[in-house]
Amino acid sequence: MAALPRRIIKETQRLMQEPVPGISAVPDDSNARYFHVIVTGPEDSPFEGGLFKLELFLPEDYPMSAPKVRFITKIYHPNIDRLGRICLDILKDKWSPALQIRTVLLSIQALLSAPNPDDPLANDVAELWKVNESEAIRNAKEWTRRYAMDN
Amino acid sequence: MEEIMTTSQGCESDMDCSDNECYEDYYNINDDSDIEQVDPRKVDPEYFEFKCLYEEEVDRLLNETVETLSNILHIPPSLAKVLLHGHQWNIEEVTRKYHDNPSNTLITSKIEPVTTHSNIIMGRYMCCPVCVMPHPVDKFHSLTCGHLFCRDCWTMHFEVQINQGISTGIACMARECDVLAPEDFVLRHLTRPNMREKYQQFSFQDHVKSHPELRFCPGPNCSIVVHGREIKAKRAICTQCKTTFCFKCGCDYHAPTDCQVIKKWLTKCADDSETANYISAHTKDCPKCHICIEKNGGCNHMQCYNCKHDFCWMCLGDWKSHGSEYYECSRYRENPNIAHESVHAQAREALKKYLHYYERWENHSKSLKLEEQTLGKLRSRINQKVMSGLGTWIDWQYLFTAANLLAKCRYTLQYTYPYAYYMDAGPRKELFEYQQAQLEAEIENLSWKIERAETTDRGDLENQMDIAEKRRTTLLKDFLDV
Ligand SMILES: [Zn+2]
Ligand SMILES: [Zn+2]
Ligand SMILES: [Zn+2]
Ligand SMILES: [Zn+2]
Ligand SMILES: [Zn+2]
Ligand SMILES: [Zn+2]
Numbered sequence: 001m002a003a004l005p006r007r008i009i010k011e012t013q014r015l016m017q018e019p020v021p022g023i024s025a026v027p028d029d030s031n032a033r034y035f036h037v038i039v040t041g042p043e044d045s046p047f048e049g050g051l052f053k054l055e056l057f058l059p060e061d062y063p064m065s066a067p068k069v070r071f072i073t074k075i076y077h078p079n080i081d082r083l084g085r086i087c088l089d090i091l092k093d094k095w096s097p098a099l100q101i102r103t104v105l106l107s108i109q110a111l112l113s114a115p116n117p118d119d120p121l122a123n124d125v126a127e128l129w130k131v132n133e134s135e136a137i138r139n140a141k142e143w144t145r146r147y148a149m150d151n
Numbered sequence: 152m153e154e155i156m157t158t159s160q161g162c163e164s165d166m167d168c169s170d171n172e173c174y175e176d177y178y179n180i181n182d183d184s185d186i187e188q189v190d191p192r193k194v195d196p197e198y199f200e201f202k203c204l205y206e207e208e209v210d211r212l213l214n215e216t217v218e219t220l221s222n223i224l225h226i227p228p229s230l231a232k233v234l235l236h237g238h239q240w241n242i243e244e245v246t247r248k249y250h251d252n253p254s255n256t257l258i259t260s261k262i263e264p265v266t267t268h269s270n271i272i273m274g275r276y277m278c279c280p281v282c283v284m285p286h287p288v289d290k291f292h293s294l295t296c297g298h299l300f301c302r303d304c305w306t307m308h309f310e311v312q313i314n315q316g317i318s319t320g321i322a323c324m325a326r327e328c329d330v331l332a333p334e335d336f337v338l339r340h341l342t343r344p345n346m347r348e349k350y351q352q353f354s355f356q357d358h359v360k361s362h363p364e365l366r367f368c369p370g371p372n373c374s375i376v377v378h379g380r381e382i383k384a385k386r387a388i389c390t391q392c393k394t395t396f397c398f399k400c401g402c403d404y405h406a407p408t409d410c411q412v413i414k415k416w417l418t419k420c421a422d423d424s425e426t427a428n429y430i431s432a433h434t435k436d437c438p439k440c441h442i443c444i445e446k447n448g449g450c451n452h453m454q455c456y457n458c459k460h461d462f463c464w465m466c467l468g469d470w471k472s473h474g475s476e477y478y479e480c481s482r483y484r485e486n487p488n489i490a491h492e493s494v495h496a497q498a499r500e501a502l503k504k505y506l507h508y509y510e511r512w513e514n515h516s517k518s519l520k521l522e523e524q525t526l527g528k529l530r531s532r533i534n535q536k537v538m539s540g541l542g543t544w545i546d547w548q549y550l551f552t553a554a555n556l557l558a559k560c561r562y563t564l565q566y567t568y569p570y571a572y573y574m575d576a577g578p579r580k581e582l583f584e585y586q587q588a589q590l591e592a593e594i595e596n597l598s599w600k601i602e603r604a605e606t607t608d609r610g611d612l613e614n615q616m617d618i619a620e621k622r623r624t625t626l627l628k629d630f631l632d633v
Contacts, residue, residue: 010283063281064304064311096326097281097300097308 004032007063011101023105025056033058037069037105041148042113046140047075050148054084054108056101066095067104076136076143078117078126086111087121196627197406199385201398202378206355209365209376213358216240224249229333232358234260236319240362261322261331264296268325279304281324292340294332298325305340313346318353369401370394384410384633399633406563407630408570416569420509438467449522449561450598451514465514473592481568481591482584483507485576508572515565518598519558525602526554532605550604553616557601560594560619563627570630583630590622 012032015025022040027033037054041047053072059065069091071084079087090099090107120126129136191198204212213232220242221231237260238245248256257263270293276285279301291299300308304324309332312321321337323330334354341347359365363382368375370392377387377398384399386406396403400410408416434445439460444453451464452473461470466480473480486492489500533547567587574580597619600607 005282007281007283061307061311064307094327096328097304097324098326 005062008032008058015101020102020105020109022109025101025105033062035101039105039109039112041144042109045113046137047077047112047144047148050144052112052148056104058101063097063099066091066099067101069104069108074143074147076125076140077112078115078120078122078129078136079111081122085121087119196624196631197386199383199387199398200380201387203368203390204365204376204378206374206376209359209378210355212365212378213240213362216242220245227333227335229335230257230262233262233319233331233333236358236361237261240358240364261329262295262333264328264330267295268293268297268328270297270299281308292336294323294330294336296323296325296328296330298323298328300324302340306342309337309340309350310343310346313341313350313353316353318350319357366398366401368392368394369396404562405566405569406633407627408566409633412573413566413569416512416572419505420512423505423509435464435467438462447521448525448598448602449518449520449557450595450602451518452595452599465511473595479588481511481571481588483571505572508568512565512568515561515568519561519565522554522557522561522598522601526551529554529601529604549609549613550601553597553601553604553612556616556620557594557597560590560597560623563623564590564594567626583626586622586626586629590619590626593619593622 012027019025022042023037025035025037027035035056035058037056039052039054041050041052051073052075055070055072057068059068069086071080071086073084075084081087086108088104088107088111090096090104115129117126117129125136125139128139216235217228217231220226220235221228223242223246224231224234226234234245234249234256235242238248245256254263258265272288275288277288277291277299278285279291279299281300281304284301286301290302292302292305293299308324309321312318318337319331321332322328323332337350338347341350356367359367359376364379366377366379366387368377368389368391370389373389373392373394375389375391377389379385379387379398382399384397384406386395386404387398388395397405397410400414402410402413405413434443436442437444437455437458437460439462440455440458442455442457444455446453446464452461452470453464454461462468463470463473463480468480483504485504486500489497492500529550533544533550536542536547537544564587567583567590571580571583571587574583593615597612597615600612600615604612
């Protein structure tokens with residue numbers, strides 16, 4: 001495997017030394033481009049109390065291309081689909097090589113605090129979020145309890 | 152390829168000038184007697200002037216425009232190119248906007264930033280924010296925004312973007328900075344020849360697409376670009392691959408229907424394809440003796456092989472009453488009281504109306520294909536005749552001319568149905584449907600005669616051709632509004 005770019009080494013070091021509150025990102029033992037991520041459900045959100053596992057992969061042309069991120073833990077969220085794919089602009093056309101793993105994870109955490117049903121990925125969830133927010137929030141809490149707690 | 156093409160049929164010289172219609176044309180032409188040549192636009196509603204250009208010729212055309220703007224505004228050609236690309240190559244509009252407010256024009260065109268980033272450079276080395284590597288200061292470059300990145304990062308950034316097919320839209324690497332990288336900046340950072348080539352190819356495509364007077368030929372593997380004098384929904388024919396298409400939207404030519412309506416219609420047909428499926432039958436029962444009849448030709452004037460009854464394939468009506476003054480088959484009779492009926496009845500009526508038009512649209516499209524098969528058979532029969540000494544190829548040429556004319560007429564007829572479907576009721580629709588019915592009747596007569604070509608008198612056939620084409624031109628003159 002090609003030598004790890006300095007950029008990735010630097011970012012990894014900083015993530016370890018000054019972790020983002022509520023987020024842990026640890027590189028895999030066998031592949032330094034693959035990160036095991038755990039995001040804590042933000043306070044005052046339906047995801048509070050949950051621990052959400054994600055995987056993050058830095059492609060060959062990172063940082064010219066965005067990292068690939070996916071939820072592994074099931075989550076009831078209008079911008080995250082059944083396969084755990086995330087609808088987030090900075091992971092797509094708004095990616096800039098000046099952004100970092102840290103900024104990506106912070107944006108995902110922010111997305112949990114503020115779901116955006118007007119830019120949906122999971123259509124049925126987004127629909128309910130718009131027409132009956134309290135029921136959607138109840139579902140999200142239920143899923144958090146069922147899939148993101150006690151393991 | 153310097154010659155200008157037109158899709159005009161020109162003025163037919165051997166027109167039979169015995170009927171009134173022709174006298175009228177004669178009269179109109181004489182109206183402009185001061186002008187030596189007849190304005191083809193007046194004679195032929197489908198007249199369209201265009202050129203088929205090769206890539207080098209398009210490059211020359213674009214570069215000339217870039218140079219002109221560059222000279223007018225005293226800006227580098229690469230910036231002039233960005234401005235033109237962002238303004239549909241409208242040099243007057245760019246010039247006006249620029250003179251009104253130069254800085255605002257440059258900002259909205261993403262040539263300059265809203266606010267410039269200032270750099271404090273200390274020492275001879277700097278750390279690049281993307282690769283986090285220290286490099287000598289002179290290795291750093293920025294766009295007008297001032298965001299500095301090292302040369303290698305710019306190169307990598309451009310290569311990744313180009314590999315995704317992006318060229319004219321490559322922005323600065325800084326977060327939330329949308330200043331575009333102009334061509335000369337990109338090319339200065341691309342070293343690999345295949346990357347430069349790719350970039351130039353993609354930006355060429357972008358530029359042609361943003362230029363309203365240019366359109367890529369939609370033919371498969373064809374690199375011709377058509378340059379139209381006017382941006383209209385007219386018929387263009389590629390000189391290289393012979394593909395015919397609408398210049399404005401690049402889809403199949405669709406006169407008399409306009410680009411938006413045909414798009415709406417095709418979407419509707421795709422959405423309702425299941426509803427309409429049941430009508431795509433190849434067999435129907437004879438309305439008189441009820442024997443099953445298969446349609447294997449394009450003509451909709453059917454004759455039952457069993458009882459010899461002549462009937463219409465579309466409406467199953469007696470053919471004799473079809474030929475009459477008021478041909479009713481193509482017209483849809485709307486229920487005048489429908490507004491007072493129940494929602495259910497209205498929905499049923501809407502579906503009935505759609506199916507009426509869809510069925511005819513679909514049927515003519517099928518007829519076109521069947522008539523192509525007929526032409527193939529005709530060709531081999533004539534081949535045999537010529538081989539066995541019955542005349543020469545020239546002698547039989549008129550039959551192919553007739554078959555081609557039939558295809559052209561039926562094609563237009565097919566595209567009259569979406570037009571009629573979206574028309575509001577009223578005298579204009581009545582006139583349209585009258586002309587449509589006339590055209591339809593003459594086309595079926597022509598088709599009938601071509602299917603029996605070897606026994607039809609040549610003069611009779613040529614007369615029928617003339618009538619059908621006149622009906623088609625009349626309808627287009629009155630309704631092709633592009
Ligand atoms: Zn760099
Ligand atoms: Zn910038
Ligand atoms: Zn072509
Ligand atoms: Zn069109
Ligand atoms: Zn019969
Ligand atoms: Zn009929």
